[in-house]
Amino acid sequence: MAREITYIAAIMEGIHQEMSRDEDVLLIGQSVGGSPEDPFVAAFGPDRVRVTPISETAEIGMAAGAALAGKRPVVDCTMAEFLLVAMDQVVNEANRFHYMSGGRVTAPLVLKAGYGFTAGWAGQHTGSIYGMFMGVPGLKVALPSTPADAKGLMATAIRDDNPVLFLHHYLLTLETGDVPEGEHLVPFGQAAIVRPGTDVTLVATGWTVHRALEAAEELAADGVSVEVIDPRTIAPLDVDTVLASVERTGRLVLVDQATRHASVSAIIAAEVAEAGFASLRAPIVQVTALDAPIAYSKPMEDFVLPDVAKIVAGVRRAVDVTLPHDAATAVR
Amino acid sequence: MTASVHRDVSTAAPTPDVLRDLLTTMWRIRAFEERVGALKRADEVHGLIHLSIGGEGVAAAVCRQLRDGDAVYSGHRAHGHAVAKGTPLDRTMAELMGREGGLCSGMGGSMHLVDVAHGFLGATGVVGGNIPLALGSALAAKQRGTDAVAVVFFGDGAVQAGLFTESVNLATLWRLPVLLVCENNGFAEFTPRSAHTTVERVSDVVAPYPLPRTTVDGNEVGEVWSAFSELLARARAGEGPALLECLTHRLRGHYEGDPDRYREAVSTEDWQRKDPILRLQRAGHDAGWLAADEPAALEAAARAEVDEAVAWARSSPFPAVARAAALVESGGAR
Numbered sequence: 021m022a023r024e025i026t027y028i029a030a031i032m033e034g035i036h037q038e039m040s041r042d043e044d045v046l047l048i049g050q051s052v053g054g055s056p057e058d059p060f061v062a063a064f065g066p067d068r069v070r071v072t073p074i075s076e077t078a079e080i081g082m083a084a085g086a087a088l089a090g091k092r093p094v095v096d097c098t099m100a101e102f103l104l105v106a107m108d109q110v111v112n113e114a115n116r117f118h119y120m121s122g123g124r125v126t127a128p129l130v131l132k133a134g135y136g137f138t139a140g141w142a143g144q145h146t147g148s149i150y151g152m153f154m155g156v157p158g159l160k161v162a163l164p165s166t167p168a169d170a171k172g173l174m175a176t177a178i179r180d181d182n183p184v185l186f187l188h189h190y191l192l193t194l195e196t197g198d199v200p201e202g203e204h205l206v207p208f209g210q211a212a213i214v215r216p217g218t219d220v221t222l223v224a225t226g227w228t229v230h231r232a233l234e235a236a237e238e239l240a241a242d243g244v245s246v247e248v249i250d251p252r253t254i255a256p257l258d259v260d261t262v263l264a265s266v267e268r269t270g271r272l273v274l275v276d277q278a279t280r281h282a283s284v285s286a287i288i289a290a291e292v293a294e295a296g297f298a299s300l301r302a303p304i305v306q307v308t309a310l311d312a313p314i315a316y317s318k319p320m321e322d323f324v325l326p327d328v329a330k331i332v333a334g335v336r337r338a339v340d341v342t343l344p345h346d347a348a349t350a351v352r
Numbered sequence: 353m354t355a356s357v358h359r360d361v362s363t364a365a366p367t368p369d370v371l372r373d374l375l376t377t378m379w380r381i382r383a384f385e386e387r388v389g390a391l392k393r394a395d396e397v398h399g400l401i402h403l404s405i406g407g408e409g410v411a412a413a414v415c416r417q418l419r420d421g422d423a424v425y426s427g428h429r430a431h432g433h434a435v436a437k438g439t440p441l442d443r444t445m446a447e448l449m450g451r452e453g454g455l456c457s458g459m460g461g462s463m464h465l466v467d468v469a470h471g472f473l474g475a476t477g478v479v480g481g482n483i484p485l486a487l488g489s490a491l492a493a494k495q496r497g498t499d500a501v502a503v504v505f506f507g508d509g510a511v512q513a514g515l516f517t518e519s520v521n522l523a524t525l526w527r528l529p530v531l532l533v534c535e536n537n538g539f540a541e542f543t544p545r546s547a548h549t550t551v552e553r554v555s556d557v558v559a560p561y562p563l564p565r566t567t568v569d570g571n572e573v574g575e576v577w578s579a580f581s582e583l584l585a586r587a588r589a590g591e592g593p594a595l596l597e598c599l600t601h602r603l604r605g606h607y608e609g610d611p612d613r614y615r616e617a618v619s620t621e622d623w624q625r626k627d628p629i630l631r632l633q634r635a636g637h638d639a640g641w642l643a644a645d646e647p648a649a650l651e652a653a654a655r656a657e658v659d660e661a662v663a664w665a666r667s668s669p670f671p672a673v674a675r676a677a678a679l680v681e682s683g684g685a686r
Binding site: 042067068070072073075077078079080081082083084085086087088089090091092093108109112113116117118119120121122123124125126128157158160176179180181182 | 423425454455456457458459460464466468473474476478481483484485486487488489490491492493495502514515518519521522525526671679680681682683684685686
């Protein structure tokens, strides 16, 4: 049975249920297990719920080693930027071992971190830096946009034998949604068509999925039918669902909170340009953040980021185009 | 072709039998490494190669006291540690030659050797990156309630990396059964220790932390054996981590092909004095447990074993290139 809970509660429920299911699952982090009443400490004890010093490299590396030794640690890394402190351990150790050992070892590790907190957190705590991890071989990356997906992707991440970066969007933390109560798994590499449509394909991740849905609603009033797709995981990336949609709609708009040149949208645009060129009836449009850090000043923060108005404008740009070969077809 | 390196030991001073075992292992490493160097120059061994010639004593004395269930992590200079931990020479050589029959099917190579069956959890190529991994193995062993330990080998260069101190802090905080074995050969890659830090002894770096720390002459094999034995017993008994600093010498450059202009060449005479193999042999002759003709026999046996390993490796095919992306991820889940 589903009931409405918050996005963050859904994530923690996913971890809690997996810890009940499998005693090798550990929860580690700089602010976990603060008191004996903490629901994780109370249920699983301080041996499995461990607070660490502010030592990202040792903390993540230690968890990676425990994973190589058969444990399944979930490391709450707090903010995505803190992963940068420990980059060798995030992108160059646990995720390489399966490959470098010729498939002889696995490192089932989950790194949980929040991202995208655009609420005046300024230059170093607001980054949408998932793009820099999606091309790292051996590392999976999940970007849930709803409470149900957050729970289901977390459970799948914990069960997966590979290192997974689970990035939750800070602006969704207290958003609520229906979440199944018991075991709930969302497969990796399967995009969700969150709103079907026929005129244009709109791909978005995380918080921008909801902005894309608002834009689609606004455009529907003008008679433009928008299909909204959420990839849910960007590694693996479900290109097929996007290609199939573009085959139906002929137009693709990509929304991404990341800086344009480190975005998921650039990768999807390249994939569709190569494999779906014949379906396109307009240039691909990317609605991304500027290639700039996030400023503190509120109006400047808004200016840098994608929003509903920019998405609507992006869709109109795609819809208003008629390519020469379309015109030629029309004449014939 | 596996040497007897996994027997349990219970006394703190090495017996003549143990010392003979250590000598055997050291000759196996020496013969292996010299051959790897030759194969590298002949381009049969591919890639970036770091040899441990001169440091065999530490690898032998430490790994001889471990079990298959104890995890060992090494760094870029890993061959000696792997061999001492029991990896078969043929499959180890095949890995260095990039062959399908290698420990990692030719996909890891010199700096990424892994042999789970022998508890060689692996070598990692980034200086210091292996230290927290060993903490994780130690945590897993502790949580399972076993007396297994994790051992990590690193050089003095890794000690100046922040993760060293982070790891010492975490290991002592959680009393993890991890043994930090520093091979202090005086050079961090190409730079003498004095140019990187004002703290001469690595064991002094960890002074504020509650863990036993010992500095020994790493070329004096019996000394390494005894010091490690004591620290190992503590760790097995649940008394937490320890640091063993072994002052060693790197006879070769940082990597094979290193022009080695940053230090003075070691004189033959000086090396005769320092070489851990020659020292142990002199001690064995003096104490009477080593016959005059034994060293030559041990060396010949080791070189013959390496010959066989090379022949085996040469007969192993290269891995099928079509599998280059097949093992990026495990298909498994629990």
